Amino acid sequence: MTDARPAAGSGDVEPLDPAQLGTYFVLLEAVSLLQHQVERQLRTEGGISYVQFEVLARLAHTPGPLTMTQLADGVVYSRSGLTYQAGLLEKAGLITRGPDPDDDRATLVAITQDGRDLFHRVLPGHVQVSRRLLFDPLTADDVRQLGDIMARVRDHMRARPPRSATPRKRRDAT
Template identity: 40%
Template sequence: MDEPRWLSQVEMRAWQGFLVASSLMSRRVEQQLKSHEGLSHPQYEVLVRLSATPDGELRMTELADAVLTSKSGLTYQITQLEKAGLVRRRDCPTDVRGTFAVLTEEGRRALHDAAPGHVALVRELFIDALEPGQIALLADALETVGHRLRGDDPSPSGPPVR
């Protein structure tokens, strides 16, 4: 059996720093959205993704991929958003199995109300804690990890993924 490739001190610092920062950031973002807008972070992300499309709608399978959740997890979030009047479902006219999530006007207003506080918190806790060069390096590094985890890993010898 081969010996594991143990993490060096700097690798361990990077890993532990990522775990601490991502956990604390997630908690703070979740608290801020819940206390000010009554939304969970996954619900906020659903509204963001829907608002970024020309028609304010996405097929449920595409939306699940975009917000990095399972179909059942997305179904739960959509049901909660539907109960709040922020989204509605629409059947796909060309595929009886397909369903679209559609952003309502109330959903647009909720996102419009939630976005300034959310962005301010992200800026305060994350962006403003870093120098511009650190942000660019971190963006490149996290995009590379994300591509690897999605299975579309760019060549390690190629340029940074943008």
């Protein structure tokens, strides 16, 4: 991707210009640095991963249970990966899973009181890390502009079908 020439077999794909390439790498680096510190804080203070925190956060801020599909779409995680993470959270007593009475194909997920307590225990540290790394170097106007820009990018990306609606790849039966 860093080469200005199209790769062999790439067709007529125009390479990213230097500003686009620089922005791409700065964005990925900033996200990686933030995720690393957030993950460290969550593991230290709560013994949970970032995706587990995201699941608890979504459930803690929803008036009722969510389906596994809704969670997978919300946290942008694979169905199988989310099933594994939900199993760990359920085993720890932080969530419950059960059949949806309105849709026998769906599984409902709800947060338990222990899950809610853990979420509220790790949240202040999460806010501190986020504020220190992401928001402290920005002005209020920067935050508004960054939010507007990233909302446009997210909305553009979300205009495609959600990951949970993507057909599963079938293994060849050879």
